[in-house]
Amino acid sequence: MSAVLDIVSIVLMTLGGVFCVIGAIGVLRMPGFYTRMHAASVIDTLGASLIILGLLLQSGFTLASAKLVILWLLIFFCSPTASHSLANAAYSRGVKPWEPDQGASSSSKN
Amino acid sequence: MGTGSRSVIILEELTAVVLLTLMGAAAIGIARQRNLFGVVMLGGIYSFLMATVLVVLDAVDVAMTEAAVGAGISTVLLLGAIHLTGGTESKPIHRPWLPLFVVAVTGAMLVYGTLGLPAFSDPKAPIHQHVAPRYLTEGPEKTGVPNVVTAVLASYRSFDTLGETFVVFTAGIGVIALLRRRTPRRPREHDQEDRKS
Amino acid sequence: MLRFHSISVVFSLFAFWLLLSGYFTPFLMTLGLLSSVAVVWFARRMDVVDQEGHPLHLGRGVMGYWPWLIVEIVKSAWTVSKLIVHPHLPISPTMLRVKMSQQSPVGQVVYANSITLTPGTISVAIEEDEILVHALTRAGADDLAGGDMDRRVTACEARS
Amino acid sequence: MMMYAAVIGALLVALCLLLTRALLGPTVFDRALAANAIGTLAMLLLAIFQFVGGRPEFVDLALVYGLLNVVGTIAVQKFFRYGDLGEPGVADEEHRL
Structure with a gap:
């Protein structure tokens, strides 16, 4: 039983790590500020959730698992707030969204 | 983490090395950056990496302090300071060779100093021979505080901690007084400075 | 109260x-x-305890909304991941305005945060009863404009 | 315990990529975005390392981390939105955020 649990948790955590890497690749690769934000939200949601789920399977039913659940809730409540305020600040400072025909430049005053 | 097996130690050392390399990259980025907002952001990243290294080295309480002070408070304070000054760093007038030399020599001396220290987490090191075992074994019964770090800080060294708290409190008041904006008194202060100079 | x-x-x-x-x-x-x-x-x-910081009244309605939201997040995160690793990066970023049908500020926050939490769409600004949304692809924008999420958030607001 | 090696390696790779973005910029918002994402990754790394060390009850450190990450990001954003960290109750526009 515990071996199966171990394998499932390894698979979940590795998948989470893969999604984190994909998100990071997206942050590096995407053109323009807003498109990069979409890539970063993959890390915040799927990557973080899968890793925390994997750790939850490891910890079993203890105080640590309660803390992990709180950690997950924290990510889910706070990451959209942070992203929205980031996007809002960029928008109000006049960062233009990238468009396919406009070329790779999306920089503006900072 | 003395209880771990060999593989855990290798894993931890590898992680620490990678994180320290990233910290080096972040530090070079900070040094080359002219935009001070960028510097603040990279400084926050540096602190997050530093705190992670400290956790890997098993210094949980120091990591907590680093995260709170480095990534939390100082980001906010530096932004407040930038608001009062300006957003870009001016180019230095002459090449900073002398400061670089001083920093390099100091760093080399510090590294040389660490050569004389006992190895990391060596159980025979002097620091693990004198008071540390006493704190660990007798601390909980003598002070009634379940956490050893809290026992040391709040009971064995409580006057020390009290003094520290005063210092931090005073520093906080000083920073708030300096960074506070929209106070009606500020224009007058400027006037006085102008008249003096 | x-x-x-x-x-x-x-x-x-x-x-x-x-x-x-x-x-x-x-x-x-x-x-x-x-x-x-x-x-x-x-x-x-300090007068910082208020209803908004501690929205007890939303408890029951949210419980039914969350599972749907999580499924939605996983689906769109998968879509965005596929876009990222695609060699040609086939994105078509769009800005669009979405109507909000929620009445209370808390309901509007829940809707805007759900939009942001779903990878591929980000709520950029809130104007009156509209949200300015940046979407990574035209398809994602059309999905959101369909208003399914909006209806569900309003329903969960009404249920509580 | 080597089961954690894969995920730790993946997180370190992701950290490297995000740091590259933070160093490249070009706007300050890109850097802030990378800093926020690095904070999230550091949080996950911390949580995992508590498990590697066999003391999972120290996950609250990661919690504190997460809270600080959000506070830092919001402070940065507030600064760029209003050019000011502001004091609650002084400027009414701040309540819109």
Whole structure:
């Protein structure tokens, strides 16, 4: 039983790590500020959730698992707030969204 | 983490090395950056990496302090300071060779100093021979505080901690007084400075 | 109402304290309870305890909304991941305005945060009863404009 | 315990990529975005390392981390939105955020 649990948790955590890497690749690769934000939200949601789920399977039913659940809730409540305020600040400072025909430049005053 | 097996130690050392390399990259980025907002952001990243290294080295309480002070408070304070000054760093007038030399020599001396220290987490090191075992074994019964770090800080060294708290409190008041904006008194202060100079 | 709220805040803080400390001896638990009461007392003196920071009334409605939202997040995260690793990066970023049918500010926040939490769409600004959304692809924008999420959030607001 | 090696390696790779973005910029918002994402990754790394060390009850450190990450990001954003960290109750526009 515990071996199966171990394998499932390894698979979940590795998948989470893969999604984190994909998100990071997206942050590096995407053109323009807003498109990069979409890539970063993959890390915040799927990557973080899968890793925390994997750790939850490891910890079993203890105080640590309660803390992990709180950690997950924290990510889910706070990451959209942070992203929205980031996007809002960029928008109000006049960062233009990238468009396919406009070329790779999306920089503006900072 | 003395209880771990060999593989855990290798894993931890590898992680620490990678994180320290990233910290080096972040530090070079900070040094080359002219935009001070960028510097603040990279400084926050540096602190997050530093705190992670400290956790890997098993210094949980120091990591907590680093995260709170480095990534939390100082980001906010530096932004407040930038608001009062300006957003870009001016180019230095002459090449900073002398400061670089001083920093390099100091760093080399510090590294040389660490050569004389006992190895990391060596159980025979002097620091693990004198008071540390006493704190660990007798601390909980003598002070009634379940956490050893809290026992040391709040009971064995409580006057020390009290003094520290005063210092931090005073520093906080000083920073708030300096960074506070929209106070009606500020224009007058400027006037006085102008008249003096 | 505010008194009831303060008490519930004390209890949540105390629960959080228990969670972090993990000590269950009577003396330490009393200290923890006292510190939570002190924090709420300070907060009330500073006038920062309010309904919005502690939305108890949304409890029941949200429970039905979350599973749907999580499934939605996983689906769109998968879509965005496929876009990222695609060699040609086939994105078509669009800005669009979405109508909000929620009445209360908390409902609007839930909707805007759900949009942001779903990878591929980000709420950029809120104007009157519209949200300015940046979408990574035209398809994602059309999905959102369909208004399925909006209806569900409004339903969960009504149920509570 | 080597089961954690894969995920730790993946997180370190992701950290490297995000740091590259933070160093490249070009706007300060890109850097802030990378800093926020690095904070999230550091949080996950911390949580995992508590498990590697066999003391999972120290996950609350990661919690504190997460809270600080959000506070830092919001402070940065507030600064760029209003050019000011502001004091609650002084400027009414701040309540819109």
